[in-house]
Amino acid sequence: MPINFHDPKNKLTYSTREADRGWKEFFAGLLNDDIQHAVDIGCGGGIYSKALFEAGIPAVTGVDFSKVMVEAAKTNCVDYSQIDFVMGNAHHTGLPDQSYDFVFERAIIHHLNDLSSCFSEASRLLKQDGTIYIQDRTPEDCLLEGTSSHIRGYFFELFPHLKEIERQRRHSSIEVIQALNSAGFTNIEEIKRWEIRQKYTTKKELIADIKERTGRSILHELTTQQLSQLAAFVDQRLPKTGEIIEKDRWTVWVARKK
Numbered sequence: 374m375p376i377n378f379h380d381p382k383n384k385l386t387y388s389t390r391e392a393d394r395g396w397k398e399f400f401a402g403l404l405n406d407d408i409q410h411a412v413d414i415g416c417g418g419g420i421y422s423k424a425l426f427e428a429g430i431p432a433v434t435g436v437d438f439s440k441v442m443v444e445a446a447k448t449n450c451v452d453y454s455q456i457d458f459v460m461g462n463a464h465h466t467g468l469p470d471q472s473y474d475f476v477f478e479r480a481i482i483h484h485l486n487d488l489s490s491c492f493s494e495a496s497r498l499l500k501q502d503g504t505i506y507i508q509d510r511t512p513e514d515c516l517l518e519g520t521s522s523h524i525r526g527y528f529f530e531l532f533p534h535l536k537e538i539e540r541q542r543r544h545s546s547i548e549v550i551q552a553l554n555s556a557g558f559t560n561i562e563e564i565k566r567w568e569i570r571q572k573y574t575t576k577k578e579l580i581a582d583i584k585e586r587t588g589r590s591i592l593h594e595l596t597t598q599q600l601s602q603l604a605a606f607v608d609q610r611l612p613k614t615g616e617i618i619e620k621d622r623w624t625v626w627v628a629r630k631k
């Protein structure tokens with residue numbers, strides 16, 4: 374069954390980590406404009422809303438269609454008065470026209486079927502020359518083989534039926550670029566990058582994380598029994614001792630509103 378973002382059980386799944394330092398450095402390198410107000414659509418627990426503010430954007434509005442996620446984000450960013458959170462849908466946020474310089478959409482588009490509609494909404498929110506930043510994984514990013522740092526690859530090795538689920542829900546780069554074009558975006562740039570997802574001091578911590586399905590919506594497609602099989606499989610594949618630095622490959626698209 375796909376993840377249910379409205380279930381209180383999943384409240385902490387997208388709020389209990391910090392954006393990686395490497396991501397922060399990469400993002401800082403992209404920011405060459407004077408951005409006053411950003412919108413983080415599909416903000417989850419606000420991890421990146423906070424990171425956008427810490428990167429120097431003075432005001433950030435996080436939007437999510439899940440009340441549970443918005444509550445988690447408010448708790449996560451309780452000390453940041455310049456970040457606010459509202460409930461809204463990526464297709465109809467309810468936010469005002471042409472009021473923002475930057476729209477940020479990380480790890481949301483694989484939950485949406487209609488990309489053109491969500492990018493048109495982003496375009497409506499942006500001022501002229503405003504920037505949209507999208508980050509997600511394409512089918513090719515997801516289905517890279519498993520290694521001691523690309524843990525996700527092991528999931529597909531043990532349960533090949535998950536590959537089809539990823540192929541169905543993930544958008545190809547061509548689809549993303551076409552939808553951006555049709556929503557009126559220009560100067561589209563695509564960047565591929567490996568990102569540290571999490572560092573685990575011990576293998577035990579990673580296994581516990583897998584069993585909890587923390588921050589991994591694909592694991593909601595497995596039964597509890599399959600999840601235990603997967604935990605045992607990953608345990609067997611990894612070295613007995615030593616730190617685990619888990620990485621995922623991502624695609625980032627950056628574009629401008631005409």
Ligand SMILES: C[S@@+](CC[C@H](N)C(=O)[O-])C[C@H]1O[C@@H](n2cnc3c(N)ncnc32)[C@H](O)[C@@H]1O
Nearest residue numbers: 378415416417437438439442462463479480484
């Ligand atoms: C995988 S989480 C990513 C959270 C956050 N962007 C991050 O990278 O940590 C996807 C988020 O998108 C939200 N979401 C999914 N579909 C949505 C929609 N149609 N409108 C608004 N939010 C949506 C979910 O509630 C969830 O919080």
